[in-house]
Amino acid sequence: MSEHHLSTPLSGEDIRMLEAGDVVFLSGIIYSARDKAHAMIRKAGSPVSLEGAALYHCGPLIQEGRVLSAGPTTSGRMARYTEEMLEKGLRAIIGKGGLPPEPFRDRAVYLAYPGGCGAAAARKLEVLTVHLSELGMAESLWTFRAKDFGPLIVAIDSKGRDLYQEARE
Amino acid sequence: MREQVVEATVRALQKAETGLPEWVLQRIRDAAARERLPLARQHLQFMLENVAIAGQDRLPLCQDTGLPIFQVRMGRELKLDFDLHEAIADGVRMATRLVPLRPNAVHPQSRCNSQDNTGLRMPDIIMDYVAGRCLSITAFPKGAGSENMSLIAMLNPADDPFDFIIESVRERAANACPPLFLGIGLGGSFDLSARLAKHALLDMDGKQEDEEEQALLDRINRLGIGPMGLGGDTTALGLRIERAYCHTASLPVAINFQCWANRKAKEVIL
Numbered sequence: 001m002s003e004h005h006l007s008t009p010l011s012g013e014d015i016r017m018l019e020a021g022d023v024v025f026l027s028g029i030i031y032s033a034r035d036k037a038h039a040m041i042r043k044a045g046s047p048v049s050l051e052g053a054a055l056y057h058c059g060p061l062i063q064e065g066r067v068l069s070a071g072p073t074t075s076g077r078m079a080r081y082t083e084e085m086l087e088k089g090l091r092a093i094i095g096k097g098g099l100p101p102e103p104f105r106d107r108a109v110y111l112a113y114p115g116g117c118g119a120a121a122a123r124k125l126e127v128l129t130v131h132l133s134e135l136g137m138a139e140s141l142w143t144f145r146a147k148d149f150g151p152l153i154v155a156i157d158s159k160g161r162d163l164y165q166e167a168r169e
Numbered sequence: 170m171r172e173q174v175v176e177a178t179v180r181a182l183q184k185a186e187t188g189l190p191e192w193v194l195q196r197i198r199d200a201a202a203r204e205r206l207p208l209a210r211q212h213l214q215f216m217l218e219n220v221a222i223a224g225q226d227r228l229p230l231c232q233d234t235g236l237p238i239f240q241v242r243m244g245r246e247l248k249l250d251f252d253l254h255e256a257i258a259d260g261v262r263m264a265t266r267l268v269p270l271r272p273n274a275v276h277p278q279s280r281c282n283s284q285d286n287t288g289l290r291m292p293d294i295i296m297d298y299v300a301g302r303c304l305s306i307t308a309f310p311k312g313a314g315s316e317n318m319s320l321i322a323m324l325n326p327a328d329d330p331f332d333f334i335i336e337s338v339r340e341r342a343a344n345a346c347p348p349l350f351l352g353i354g355l356g357g358s359f360d361l362s363a364r365l366a367k368h369a370l371l372d373m374d375g376k377q378e379d380e381e382e383q384a385l386l387d388r389i390n391r392l393g394i395g396p397m398g399l400g401g402d403t404t405a406l407g408l409r410i411e412r413a414y415c416h417t418a419s420l421p422v423a424i425n426f427q428c429w430a431n432r433k434a435k436e437v438i439l
Contacts, residue, residue, distance in 0.1 A: 036280075058232070059233070061229060061269070061270075063269055068269070069234075073233070073314065074313075096346065112399060114212050114396075115429075116219065116231040116346050117216060118223075119222045119228045120215070120222050136284075164398050167343070168343075
């Protein structure tokens with residue numbers, strides 16, 4: 001179990017060195033998207049490039065451009081989009097509860113941020129811009145600048161290890 | 170009196186969103202002291218740290234500020250000359266701006282967001298009538314992560330309801346932000362079992378579980394699901410069972426999941 005401080009964009013090399021159980025603190029650009037933004041991206045394409053990107057399953061609480069609370073939402077609801085999102089070059093999906101591990105193999109990781117810890121996350125995230133704002137606060141695609149955002153636990157690594165599955169067995 | 174109800178609603182929501190009841194914090198601390206897995210222990214400590222930050226920054230501890238659910242205790246001798254539901258809805262609208270709350274309430278089909286956390290039959294107000302002339306409001310904002318994992322099953326009377334609960338928790342806990350608080354409704358009818366489960370959560374106040382509840386809680390904690398489903402000794406922090414007589418041919422079981430952030434705050438008006 002080791003600790004890594006990484007910055008976006010993430011490379012294949014960054015991803016391959018991460019092992020399930022490692023802890024990551026992430027800096028740089030992070031995009032938020034949940035149910036409606038995923039449906040829009042499927043229909044009309046992504047308004048931002050997702051090459052090497054980190055995507056956060058999060059519907060933040062924002063007031064006047066300031067992040068007030070921004071913990072993760074349940075990733076399972078977006079499971080149907082995992083394959084096509086990873087095909088766009090995503091290297092990390094951040095969320096809670098996990099996803100089927102197969103699509104992550106050899107190219108990406110799933111990072112778990114502790115659920116409910118929105119106030120702590122708010123201290124690490126700054127709003128840069130927003131896309132798909134017509135979807136409303138929780139469902140918009142927000143662009144955050146992260147500074148040492150974490151702890152993010154490598155819950156699914158690129159070698160097929162899945163901590164959720166291990167805990168259930 | 171209407172104004173007092175509106176203000177009490179805002180205060181209850183403000184308090185519920187930015188902190189946790191002391192007994193909930195104590196159960197997290199106790200679990201952190203017992204937990205053997207380092208990653209799980211770190212999660213529990215980070216959760217406590219997050220609550221402290223929410224208190225310092227006066228911000229909602231979780232971005233999912235929930236659906237507005239309230240329990241109102243009202244004396245049978247009390248007569249109100251205003252619409253209680255409307256007064257509480259006004260409080261919810263005001264709290265949405267002041268706390269602030271994330272606008273969560275949408276129409277179930279159009280998914281159109283009211284932007285103020287109210288709408289058709291929302292807020293949901295659970296009335297408890299008691300003796301005398303008292304009036305109190307408990308805010309119980311309920312996040313979707315845990316509510317989405319809740320379920321009802323109409324079991325066969327030959328089934329073991331506790332085995333069903335164990336298997337449901339094993340499959341669903343990771344998505345519900347464990348360590349969990351579990352409200353169990355046993356018996357009644359299809360809908361009564363669900364109401365019993367919600368009441369079990371509403372009435373949970375840190376009192377020691379009875380023998381049967383504790384045995385079930387221990388079984389759940391032996392599953393090894395752990396905080397956030399990533400493994401550990403701490404899968405649930407509290408469990409309460411409410412029962413009602415049911416039909417001789419039925420065995421309804423409802424499980425209302427609640428996340429570790431078991432937010433609840435009461436304001437007494439009378």
